[in-house]
Amino acid sequence: MTNSFETIRHSVDFCVVGGGLAGLCTAVSAARRGVKTVLMQDRPVLGGNASSEIRMWVCGAHGENNRETGILEELLLENYYRNQNLSFSLWDSVLYEKVRLEPNITLLLNCSCLDADMDSSGIRSITGWQTTTQVFHQVEAAYFADCSGDSVLAPLTGAEYRLGRESKAEFGESIPPDTADKKTMGMSCLIQLRETDSPQKFIPPARAYSYPTDDDLPYKDHDGPTDNNFWWIELGGVQDSIRDTEELRDELLKIAFGVWDHMKNHGDHGCENWVLDWIGFLPGKRESRRYVGAQTVTQNDVEAAGRHFPDIVAYGGWSMDDHFPEGFYYRDGHPTIYHPAPSPWGIPYRAMYSKNITNLLFAGRNISVTHAALSSSRVMGTCAMLGQAVGTAVSVAKESRCLPADVNVHKLQQLLMEDDCYLPFVKRNLPPLTVMAHSNYPEMKNGLDRPDEKGYNGVRLKSGDSVVYSYDFFVKAEKICLVFDSNLNRKYGNMPCNFRLKQDGYTLPETLVKSYSLLLTTPEGVKKIENTSNYQRFVIHEINEEISRIELVPTETWGNAECRVFSMYVY
Numbered sequence: 001m002t003n004s005f006e007t008i009r010h011s012v013d014f015c016v017v018g019g020g021l022a023g024l025c026t027a028v029s030a031a032r033r034g035v036k037t038v039l040m041q042d043r044p045v046l047g048g049n050a051s052s053e054i055r056m057w058v059c060g061a062h063g064e065n066n067r068e069t070g071i072l073e074e075l076l077l078e079n080y081y082r083n084q085n086l087s088f089s090l091w092d093s094v095l096y097e098k099v100r101l102e103p104n105i106t107l108l109l110n111c112s113c114l115d116a117d118m119d120s121s122g123i124r125s126i127t128g129w130q131t132t133t134q135v136f137h138q139v140e141a142a143y144f145a146d147c148s149g150d151s152v153l154a155p156l157t158g159a160e161y162r163l164g165r166e167s168k169a170e171f172g173e174s175i176p177p178d179t180a181d182k183k184t185m186g187m188s189c190l191i192q193l194r195e196t197d198s199p200q201k202f203i204p205p206a207r208a209y210s211y212p213t214d215d216d217l218p219y220k221d222h223d224g225p226t227d228n229n230f231w232w233i234e235l236g237g238v239q240d241s242i243r244d245t246e247e248l249r250d251e252l253l254k255i256a257f258g259v260w261d262h263m264k265n266h267g268d269h270g271c272e273n274w275v276l277d278w279i280g281f282l283p284g285k286r287e288s289r290r291y292v293g294a295q296t297v298t299q300n301d302v303e304a305a306g307r308h309f310p311d312i313v314a315y316g317g318w319s320m321d322d323h324f325p326e327g328f329y330y331r332d333g334h335p336t337i338y339h340p341a342p343s344p345w346g347i348p349y350r351a352m353y354s355k356n357i358t359n360l361l362f363a364g365r366n367i368s369v370t371h372a373a374l375s376s377s378r379v380m381g382t383c384a385m386l387g388q389a390v391g392t393a394v395s396v397a398k399e400s401r402c403l404p405a406d407v408n409v410h411k412l413q414q415l416l417m418e419d420d421c422y423l424p425f426v427k428r429n430l431p432p433l434t435v436m437a438h439s440n441y442p443e444m445k446n447g448l449d450r451p452d453e454k455g456y457n458g459v460r461l462k463s464g465d466s467v468v469y470s471y472d473f474f475v476k477a478e479k480i481c482l483v484f485d486s487n488l489n490r491k492y493g494n495m496p497c498n499f500r501l502k503q504d505g506y507t508l509p510e511t512l513v514k515s516y517s518l519l520l521t522t523p524e525g526v527k528k529i530e531n532t533s534n535y536q537r538f539v540i541h542e543i544n545e546e547i548s549r550i551e552l553v554p555t556e557t558w559g560n561a562e563c564r565v566f567s568m569y570v571y
Contacts, residue, residue, distance in 0.1 A: 014394050021049075022048070032104070060379055069420045071388050077512075151288065157357050185375070189280040191278065195274050233328060237325025316345050392412060465563075476545075
């Protein structure tokens with residue numbers, strides 16, 4: 001008999017801690033570029049605040065044509081295609097399979113990071129405890145990324161971090177208080193409602209708070225269940241947003257049950273046929289520790305659209321949505337202030353690696369920003385883009401055998417755009433085989449894979465029309481990348497906040513091309529590649545052929561009369 005638990009050791013290129021959308025996109029983007037990666041997640045599911053455990057919708061940049069693409073859009077479109085009954089468990093499985101089926105990722109679910117071993121050059125290894133198997137996992141890697149939101153590696157490694165609100169004077173910002181404090185935005189236990197076809201009763205639990213009148217819920221939107229995810233059931237900003245989580249969860253549950261009791265049993269709120277379908281027992285957090293990087297992004301940087309940082313690798317565009325620390329108990333007005341922010345505004349790579357730990361990067365709500373800037377950068381659409389940038393950065397660092405701080409940023413930017421990540425204010429370099437091709441639609445070669453400021457970009461084709469690229473001689477092509485129109489202005493996210501009897505939206509965009517063929521002229525003749533069930537915006541065809549001509553023939557969409565194509569790239 002032994003008195004110790006087994007330790008499983010992993011030696012990889014890269015270790016990612018935290019499996020929210022930021023961590024998922026970090027791990028997948030690195031792995032797809034050949035980086036052997038471990039993803040350590042302390043929950044049984046991936047997705048963080050977007051998962052079935054918390055159920056916050058995925059928000060991102062405001063404004064026309066500013067929706068985030070890349071891996072995030074891939075996940076959303078996969079969910080629309082597979083999850084037509086809008087099951088949160090199926091959404092979880094879409095996220096799980098994207099990681100689990102990636103051969104370069106070792107996924108450690110239910111594994112909490114609890115220790116780090118350091119050397120003179122940075123982190124040597126981290127150790128986690130997996131509750132399901134009752135074993136320790138020790139991961140040795142060249143690079144580490146903390147995407148945990150709470151910056152769990154900061155106290156374990158000595159990495160510099162901030163907590164709370166800066167003073168106005170420290171960075172010359174107008175949003176913060178005059179005196180710095182440790183207050184943060186709070187956390188929420190969301191609730192979800194479901195409509196039925198007949199009246200339903202609700203009996204609150206004995207511990208639920210009672211709110212007999214509307215005056216008990218001032219400034220709280222509770223006039224009906226539609227488009228209301230009850231984000232204002234929020235606490236924790238005046239306490240420790242990490243240490244006090246269990247206590248705060250208990251209080252949030254009493255509030256949440258009391259709010260639904262009020263809506264059902266006190267006054268007419270249009271809820272007669274609605275039931276409480278789900279309540280969150282894991283609070284969704286907005287703010288805790290934030291790392292200090294080589295650059296700290298401030299409110300002033302946000303308002304100046306990121307000042308066009310030369311090392312922009314992602315962008316924000318949510319308003320500076322600054323929740324009052326008192327949360328639910330704030331009584332002097334609406335529980336948040338939506339300070340205006342431009343959309344998009346650029347986020348620099350220097351805000352994503354540690355100032356004092358040489359091989360530590362981070363992505364998500366814990367990047368190097370002030371409290372004011374965080375109120376815009378913290379939403380999950382932005383966090384997913386940060387993750388894809390960090391994962392791609394590690395692939396560049398590995399290839400160049402350099403530290404994160406020494407990554408070739410121009411190369412990083414070009415790789416991100418190659419992988420369908422939009423970078424405002426950055427010009428995309430087209431691959432030579434795309435530039436040299438003769439085309440009947442030269443506008444497809446402008447490097448902009450979304451509508452431009454003047455209107456629609458790309459081409460609109462009738463069924464049977466085609467896009468042709470031709471060459472004066474045979475060229476060796478490795479792959480063809482297609483970018484279709486997935487309607488970046490659609491008004492729905494990954495999942496609904498409440499479930500109506502008849503649920504609109506949450507389907508594949510009608511503008512998306514469903515069926516097409518590629519006709520390749522090779523020395524052996526014409527070869528045909530056919531796709532009759534496409535549901536993605538960004539599609540890669542590995543061809544490895546000598547060609548003198550490519551013809552793209554879209555034949556059907558998911559409902560639109562015309563076939564819309566932004567770009568066709570040949571590598």
